[in-house]
Amino acid sequence: MVKEKVLVIGASGQIGVELTLALRRIYGNANVVASDLREENQLLKGTGPYVSMDVMNKEMLHVQVIRQGITQIYLLAAILSATGEKNPNLAWHLNMQSLLNVLDIAREEKIHKVYWPSSIAVFGPTSPKNDCPQRTIIEPTTVYGISKYAGEFWCNYYFQRYGVDVRSLRYPGLISYKSAPGGGTTDYAVEIYHEALEEKQYTCFLKEDTYLPMMYMPDAIRATIELMESPVEKVSVRTSYNLSALSFSPKEIAAEIKTHIPEFSISYAPDYRQQIADSWPASIDDSVARSDWGWKPEFDLARMTKDMLDNLK
Numbered sequence: 119m120v121k122e123k124v125l126v127i128g129a130s131g132q133i134g135v136e137l138t139l140a141l142r143r144i145y146g147n148a149n150v151v152a153s154d155l156r157e158e159n160q161l162l163k164g165t166g167p168y169v170s171m172d173v174m175n176k177e178m179l180h181v182q183v184i185r186q187g188i189t190q191i192y193l194l195a196a197i198l199s200a201t202g203e204k205n206p207n208l209a210w211h212l213n214m215q216s217l218l219n220v221l222d223i224a225r226e227e228k229i230h231k232v233y234w235p236s237s238i239a240v241f242g243p244t245s246p247k248n249d250c251p252q253r254t255i256i257e258p259t260t261v262y263g264i265s266k267y268a269g270e271f272w273c274n275y276y277f278q279r280y281g282v283d284v285r286s287l288r289y290p291g292l293i294s295y296k297s298a299p300g301g302g303t304t305d306y307a308v309e310i311y312h313e314a315l316e317e318k319q320y321t322c323f324l325k326e327d328t329y330l331p332m333m334y335m336p337d338a339i340r341a342t343i344e345l346m347e348s349p350v351e352k353v354s355v356r357t358s359y360n361l362s363a364l365s366f367s368p369k370e371i372a373a374e375i376k377t378h379i380p381e382f383s384i385s386y387a388p389d390y391r392q393q394i395a396d397s398w399p400a401s402i403d404d405s406v407a408r409s410d411w412g413w414k415p416e417f418d419l420a421r422m423t424k425d426m427l428d429n430l431k
C-alpha cells in the first residue's frame with residue numbers, strides 16, 4: 119500500500135479542525151500536516167504536525183509540499199458568503215488564487231488526490247428552490263458563490279486536462295460544536311445553540327420562515343472521507359457533488375430546541391444576510407452522490423439538536 123502524507127490547509131477553521139482529527143485517525147497523527155494562517159486550534163495541539171502558512175504564498179506552499187513529502191491536499195482556506203459580501207475583492211482573490219496555487223502544485227508534484235469544497239452558494243435565485251438538482255440553472259449572486267462556481271470548473275479543467283484527481287462537495291450550511299463557524303449566512307444555526315444554553319434567548323439575523331439546506335458536521339466529515347476513498351471510476355462528477363441532509367427554518371430549529379429548553383425564546387432581526395439566504399435553494403437533490411458513491415446522511419434535526427446541546431453543556 120502507498121504511504122499517504124496529507125496536508126490540510128485551513129486546518130484551524132470550522133471544518134478543518136474536525137477533518138484533520140478524522141484524517142489523523144485514518145492515516146496516523148504524524149502523516150497529517152495541519153496548516154493555517156492563524157494559530158493552531160487548541161483541539162489540534164499535541165495531536166500532530168502543524169505548519170503556519172499562507173496558501174497565497176505559492177513558493178512557500180510548494181516548498182512545504184516537497185519538504186513534507188505530501189501526497190494528498192485538502193484545501194479549506196476561503197472567505198465565506200457573509201464576510202465575502204463585505205470585501206468582494208479579497209474573497210475573489212483568496213478563493214480563486216488559493217485553489218489555482220494548489221492545483222498547479224498538485225499537477226507539478228503529481229499529488230495523488232486533492233479535496234476542495236464548493237457550496238450550495240453556487241446556486242442563485244433562478245435555480246429551483248426545492249430539491250435543487252445536480253445539473254440545473256446556476257446563476258450565483260454572491261461573490262462567494264461566483265468564486266465557488268468558477269472553482270468547480272477549474273477543478274474539472276485540471277482533472278480533464280492534466281489528470282489531477284481533484285474531488286469536491288457542495289456542502290450545505292454546516293453545524294458543529296467543536297470549532298466556531300467563519301462568517302457564513304448559515305452560522306445562525308450554530309449560534310442559536312450557544313445562545314439557547316447561555317442566554318435562553320436568540321435574535322436571529324434571518325426571517326423565521328427561511329428554509330436552507332443544512333448538515334451536521336459528523337455527516338459532512340464522513341461524506342468527505344467517503345468521497346475521497348471512493349474508487350476513481352465511481353467519481354463521475356468532476357465539478358462538485360450536490361450533498362444534502364437537512365432543510366429547516368429558524369422557526370423549526372427554535373421549536374426543536376424548546377423541546378429541551380422550554381424557556382428558550384427567539385426573535386427576528388433580519389439583516390443583509392437575508393438577501394443571501396433568499397438567493398439559495400431551500401433543499402438539495404443529492405441523488406447523484408447517493409448513486410455514484412453511496413452517500414447517505416445519518417442525522418436529522420432532532421438527533422442533531424440533542425447531540426449539539428449534550429456536547430455544548
Ligand code: NAD
Binds near residue numbers: 292
Ligand atoms: P473557516 O472560515 O472556519 O476556516 C477557514 C480557515 O482558513 C480559517 O482557519 C482561516 O484562518 C484559514 N485561512 C484563511 N486564509 C488563509 C490563507 N491565506 N492561508 C491559510 N489559511 C487561511 O471556514 P470553514 O467553514 O471551515 O470552511 C472550509 C471550506 O468549506 C471553505 O472552502 C468553505 O467555503 C467551505 N464550505 C463551508 C461551509 C460551512 O457551512 N462551514 C459550507 C459550504 C462550504
Ligand code: SER
Binds near residue numbers: 199237239
Ligand atoms: N455555510 C456557508 C455560508 O453560509 C455556505 O457555503 O457561507
